[in-house]
Amino acid sequence: MKETAALPAAASGVWVFAEQRAGIVQPISHELLARGRRLADARGAPLTSVLLGPAGDDGLREMIRRGADRVLHVADPALQDFLPEPYSAVTAHLVRERRPDIFIAGATTTGRTLMPLLAVLCHAGLTADCTQLEIDPATGELLQIRPAIGGNIMATIRTPLCRPQMATVRPRSMKPAPPDPGRAGEIERLTVPPELLRSRVRRVAFEPADDEGGGIQKAEVVVAAGRGLKKGANFDLVRRLARALNAGVGASRDAVDRGWIGYPHQVGLSGKTISPRLYFCAGISGSVQHLAGIKTAEHIIAVNLNPDAQIFKVADYGVVADLFELLPLLTEKLEARKKSARAPGTEGSG
Amino acid sequence: MDIIVPIKQVPETSKVRMDPNTGVMIREGVESIINPLDLYAIEAALQLAEGCGGRTTALSMGPAKAEAAVREAIAMGCTEGVLLSHRSFAGSDTWATSFALSLAIRKRGAFDLILCGERATDGDTGQVGPGIAAWLGLPVVTYVSRILECGPRAVVVRRMIEEGYETLEAELPCVLTVVKEAAYPRLPTLRGKQRARAATVPVWGPEDIGAPAESLGLKGSPTRVVKVESPSLARHGDVRTPKDPAELERAVDGIVDYLERLGLT
């Protein structure tokens, strides 16, 4: 099963692993293309996007508009949902045939499962959950930069001998490039040997996330609360603010363990690591374990009754106040702004 | 049901301190514990084994002191433990670690299930579980939030993904990596601790598992850490302490302004 390492000299090109859900190409693919484009330009190499499972033509062309020179598409319906065995067998097959120099995927549940399988199948090095990728100008190698130990250190990692150089990249750690309608590229549709599509894991059912929780890793804004909320019903205050900001809802472990909100909402060491543009939290003390989940949030606003709360050490803007007074006030102000921003012509339809 | 739980010993994160001058992690005085996310895997394994009269084996790779982690797993209720330890394993990345663990699992013999924590809290990669599956050619399900049914030929599990929960059926033997929701870890009992103290924990080296030297440790690892730095965490935030409703109102307007500057209102 194991293949000996490809000689670095024989490997070329930058690949990104695109993701689709129900045939729709996911935004993480566009983030990866923006990152991949920079790497490909630095290497003077083409950028290839690999997509498994059915997808519409426009979704494929959009990847070219967003930076891909080539799209490799294996549309087989057996690849509709992520299943580790067929996904890893098919990508390993493509990697062996075409030998990319660099292969990156999103640090999503799919990417973080697929890539370690692929790393073993292809004898490649793999770095998890990178927040930065650079090309070393001296050697042309991929420098993989990632937080570790709960975000307390940043490590730079390279892969000297094995190819491809692989990494998963934290969602939202890079903005997608705007589409360029004039960009040219090629879509290559492939079929693969049927034995690669076998799976000993079967998808029996799917239950979509109840509400704003599932997507907190993708959300631009996350509004979160913790034990300071005092009871589960008070999450309504948080949800209302989240709606006003079009945000996902997060929580501390304490709030989750008390059954106030589901585990998919948990932010931190034993929950999710998120990189929103803005993290707004109220009634969360800022334990080390909680902070581990928000080290790469761009902006942090915190509300806490206790002026000495740790959360204020990492906040860009903080208010020492009672969340039961502050949240409704803030929400009303935001809702009022939304209303007044609406064009007069759109009002009075009822 | 024969279950293997690969566990890792990690520094207790809440105690990790960085030297502000050198940016190096201060390890002295930092306690070593079982990776907290592995406790969920141990608990899930114990519950399965109790349900059908099975055997659970804690398997760890690490320095000699990692034996304490194996004994703690036994104290929680694992039937037995094995430690992979030798200087040639030092510096292994996830590729080399999963390779060594897979050889140890092969050597130990037949099993039904391998249960891992989702990731370790120090390295934070989540790559060893799937890596073991790839080396052993086994099916794998990651991010398992509940084991719904188990055995004799298959497991049915719930998997937490970005969009919700999938229900998956996997053939046995297979590898599962579990998240916090899967189980609430028990504490070791007094009897468990006594059993753990009395237990013999075999220590295996590269010869015991038939590992080729070139695939172990730093030598066998495709990746190299070239630089470690500690980013400055403190943000120089503007913290307001309103004393009356008017000041609170101004502080809230400050939030609105902040949101507006970000283009979020």
Ligand SMILES: Cc1cc2nc3c(=O)[nH]c(=O)nc-3n(C[C@H](O)[C@H](O)[C@H](O)COP(=O)(O)OP(=O)(O)OC[C@H]3O[C@@H](n4cnc5c(N)ncnc54)[C@H](O)[C@@H]3O)c2cc1C
């Ligand atoms: C192995 C391990 C893993 C962990 N993983 C995680 C994790 O993933 N995520 C996580 O969050 N935690 C995690 N923890 C738990 C963590 O250590 C803390 O216990 C937890 O984060 C505390 O949650 P909290 O901030 O909501 O509660 P508390 O620490 O109790 O803080 C509540 C805060 O609310 C404030 N408050 C109270 N009333 C009000 C009010 N009316 N208005 C405004 N503020 C108010 C208080 O001043 C206080 O600061 C983990 C712990 C361990 C050991």
